[in-house]
Amino acid sequence: MPADKSISHYFCHKQAIPITSSPSILDSPIEYLKGVGPLKADLLKKELGIFTFGDLLEHFPNRHVDKTTINTIADISAHTDFVQVAGIIEDVAIMGEKRSKRLVAQLRDRTGSLELCWFQGIQWVEKNIHPGKLYLVFGKTGFFNGRPQITHPEIEPWSPAMAEGKSFLEPVYPTTEKLKAKGLNGKQIGKLTMTLMEMISPKEIQETLPQSLISTLKLTGRFNAYCTIHFPKTVEEYEQALYRLKFDEFFISQVRLGLTRLSRHKHSRGVVFEKVGEYFNTFYRQHLPFELTGAQKRVLKEIRADTGRGKQMNRLLQGDVGSGKTIVALLTMLLAADNGFQSCLMAPTEILANQHFLGLSDLLKDMPVKIGLLTGSTKAKERRRILHELSEGSLHMITGTHALIEDPVQFKNLGLSIIDEQHRFGVAQRAKLWAKAVIHPHVLVMTATPIPRTLAMTAYGDLDYSVMDELPPGRQPVTTVHRNEMHRVRVMDFIRSEIEKGRQAYIIFPLIEESEKLDYENLMDGYEHVKAFFPEPKYWISMLHGRQTADIKETNMQRFVKGDTQIMVSTTVIEVGVNVPNASIMVIENAEKFGLSQLHQLRGRVGRGSEKSYCILLTSKLNNDARERIKTMCATNDGFKIAEKDLELRGPGDIEGTRQSGALNFKLANLVADKEILEKAKREAENLLSVDEELSSPENVLLKNYLLMQKGKTVWSKIS
Ligand code: ADP
Ligand code: MG
Numbered sequence: 001m002p003a004d005k006s007i008s009h010y011f012c013h014k015q016a017i018p019i020t021s022s023p024s025i026l027d028s029p030i031e032y033l034k035g036v037g038p039l040k041a042d043l044l045k046k047e048l049g050i051f052t053f054g055d056l057l058e059h060f061p062n063r064h065v066d067k068t069t070i071n072t073i074a075d076i077s078a079h080t081d082f083v084q085v086a087g088i089i090e091d092v093a094i095m096g097e098k099r100s101k102r103l104v105a106q107l108r109d110r111t112g113s114l115e116l117c118w119f120q121g122i123q124w125v126e127k128n129i130h131p132g133k134l135y136l137v138f139g140k141t142g143f144f145n146g147r148p149q150i151t152h153p154e155i156e157p158w159s160p161a162m163a164e165g166k167s168f169l170e171p172v173y174p175t176t177e178k179l180k181a182k183g184l185n186g187k188q189i190g191k192l193t194m195t196l197m198e199m200i201s202p203k204e205i206q207e208t209l210p211q212s213l214i215s216t217l218k219l220t221g222r223f224n225a226y227c228t229i230h231f232p233k234t235v236e237e238y239e240q241a242l243y244r245l246k247f248d249e250f251f252i253s254q255v256r257l258g259l260t261r262l263s264r265h266k267h268s269r270g271v272v273f274e275k276v277g278e279y280f281n282t283f284y285r286q287h288l289p290f291e292l293t294g295a296q297k298r299v300l301k302e303i304r305a306d307t308g309r310g311k312q313m314n315r316l317l318q319g320d321v322g323s324g325k326t327i328v329a330l331l332t333m334l335l336a337a338d339n340g341f342q343s344c345l346m347a348p349t350e351i352l353a354n355q356h357f358l359g360l361s362d363l364l365k366d367m368p369v370k371i372g373l374l375t376g377s378t379k380a381k382e383r384r385r386i387l388h389e390l391s392e393g394s395l396h397m398i399t400g401t402h403a404l405i406e407d408p409v410q411f412k413n414l415g416l417s418i419i420d421e422q423h424r425f426g427v428a429q430r431a432k433l434w435a436k437a438v439i440h441p442h443v444l445v446m447t448a449t450p451i452p453r454t455l456a457m458t459a460y461g462d463l464d465y466s467v468m469d470e471l472p473p474g475r476q477p478v479t480t481v482h483r484n485e486m487h488r489v490r491v492m493d494f495i496r497s498e499i500e501k502g503r504q505a506y507i508i509f510p511l512i513e514e515s516e517k518l519d520y521e522n523l524m525d526g527y528e529h530v531k532a533f534f535p536e537p538k539y540w541i542s543m544l545h546g547r548q549t550a551d552i553k554e555t556n557m558q559r560f561v562k563g564d565t566q567i568m569v570s571t572t573v574i575e576v577g578v579n580v581p582n583a584s585i586m587v588i589e590n591a592e593k594f595g596l597s598q599l600h601q602l603r604g605r606v607g608r609g610s611e612k613s614y615c616i617l618l619t620s621k622l623n624n625d626a627r628e629r630i631k632t633m634c635a636t637n638d639g640f641k642i643a644e645k646d647l648e649l650r651g652p653g654d655i656e657g658t659r660q661s662g663a664l665n666f667k668l669a670n671l672v673a674d675k676e677i678l679e680k681a682k683r684e685a686e687n688l689l690s691v692d693e694e695l696s697s698p699e700n701v702l703l704k705n706y707l708l709m710q711k712g713k714t715v716w717s718k719i720s
Pocket of ligand 1: 291296319321322323327448
């Protein structure tokens with residue numbers, strides 16, 4: 001990827017401070033730690049990914065227990081979550097056979113008794129737990145036959161003297177059943193960590209942050225934070241350590257992203273759109289069908305600044321459905337034309353590409369601008385003409401599908417590539433686009449998929465980012481309701497009454513790849529059903545699904561666009577971009593099967609005209625998550641709020657397209673819960689780079705060295 005130099009490259013042209021890279025004790029293989037034999041080492045590697053001392057250091061406890069707080073068995077109720085109880089073990093017995101084989105023991109204190117139960121690691125427990133002795137037990141309680149029970153408790157010998165000691169927060173580490181069976185439970189891992197901490201000094205965990213930042217933010221020192229997060233004396237101390245380490249994770253990743261951005265700005269040459277000329281001005285003054293929104297104007301300014309400065313633009317434009325991204329794309333393409341460059345607008349589906357072509361052709365009908373269309377189903381003769389016109393330069397702009405990046409397509413001078421509705425457009429594909437011009441064209445990626453701010457700042461942090469957070473005036477918010485499938489008849493009656501008023505309706509069926517056949521049958525059933533509800537000859541119904549050929553899809557779509565059919569029964573192929581302003585009802589069947597952002601996208605197909613629009617979510621029974629999604633949809637139309645909720649429900653790892661993103665490998669920090677820390681880290685990283693982008697001041701040398709040392713680690717490779 002020529003435009004994104006790695007960070008080491010970035011520093012290369014200035015003499016970097018020599019790094020003292022004496023081998024650190026933290027790089028030692030885990031089997032060298034006292035108490036870890038080859039067997040345990042093997043398991044630690046396989047089960048927890050702990051290969052070195054350093055990995056163990058970063059295997060953080062998920063909680064701490066205070067040995068002096070002991071619950072009584074009588075106090076355990078159905079509402080109790082975790083308990084720590086001390087008592088005598090009685091009646092150890094193996095019960096059941098094969099898969100229900102388990103070891104059961106009773107723990108008795110002066111208030112009652114509790115059942116302990118193990119399904120795994122039975123041998124180890126049998127060998128190490130002795131009836132008649134005192135034990136301290138920790139675990140999550142449940143009730144079985146009306147009696148309190150703990151399955152797979154943590155257990156260790158105990159004596160009353162231990163409870164009299166000073167309050168001590170003992171770390172408990174995440175572990176696995178296999179490790180537990182080999183005697184490495186959450187507390188025993190803590191013993192290894194203790195051994196490790198006794199071996200390391202501040203030399204091994206050097207400070208990375210500049211002193212001024214540490215004092216302004218009142219942060220704990222780095223070495224101290226690592227010690228304390230494992231073995232805190234007080235809860236406050238622990239919280240401070242946690243804050244410091246979370247801040248580090250965000251801050252380091254923000255500095256890296258910032259450096260990547262700077263490096264791209266520095267090293268990438270971009271074509272220069274130096275003037276706003278005839279094409280843009282004429283269109284803007286005479287043919288623009290409406291006044292631009294403030295957000296559209298702002299984004300155009302950002303694009304104009306980007307494309308005029310001689311650097312390659314790499315911008316993500318996020319605008320909710322219907323916010324008017326297409327016109328921004330067109331104006332940018334006209335800007336390219338004014339400067340003698342061709343541009344392309346790429347869409348994810350043929351339907352959308354066609355629609356762009358028709359829409360843009362219409363807007364440009366009185367302009368001396370030539371626009372073409374290239375998709376997989378463009379006929380050979382037409383294709384030859386288009387390819388010819390692209391290469392000799394008589395075509396100013398082209399819209400199309402992925403067909404545009406296929407090999408034979410050669411531009412005379414491509415200066416701008418716009419990618420619609422595809423923020424997941426991969427690096428490899430972008431590279432293909434770049435190969436089509438000597439100097440990399442500017443890239444504008446447009447998406448209506450709401451991206452929560454925290455993700456925009458991390459997963460997409462290497463792109464410049466614009467938001468259109470304003471809808472064109474006069475839109476009425478879509479009213480969203482949830483109905484049980486049982487009331488489908490009433491929903492159909494409602495559709496009928498709206499159609500009588502001249503409106504159109506979408507009815508969407510889910511499409512899940514694993515059971516494509518079933519979905520297809522579902523859709524057909526649905527179609528027959530809808531037909532049965534609307535038997536009169538005046539009603540026409542279109543259908544759209546993935547098994548149709550492009551021609552048929554196009555015809556069916558066009559009939560609906562023109563208003564020849566009143567109802568569109570479709571799978572989610574309709575999802576992106578399609579614009580039929582007269583359609584005012586969106587019914588989503590099996591709405592519980594859709595993710596939040598998909599529901600929001602679908603809803604965005606209505607509410608595009610001046611008429612009041614409705615979205616009706618039909619479901620049967622709901623689980624908790626689905627209920628939460630449906631509730632969110634009914635409560636808000638705000639794409640950003642929906643995105644936040646989505647992130648909260650699914651976690652960042654699950655948000656499409658971000659799974660592989662190294663920028664999200666945070667061990668402690670959480671994108672939802674720690675949003676404020678992220679904002680702060682971002683601000684501080686930007687401040688720092690704005691005054692010292694080479695990280696060359698003595699204060700920043702530690703940080704720079706740290707970044708360079710980390711080079712070999714996985715996260716690094718994802719970012720460069
Ligand atoms: P999206 O951002 O979802 O791609 P579109 O570009 O398709 O949105 O625009 C949605 C609709 O809003 C279109 O019919 C478009 O003509 C209209 N539109 C866009 N900008 C404005 C504006 N500033 N004022 C009024 N209507 C607008
Ligand atoms: Mg669009």
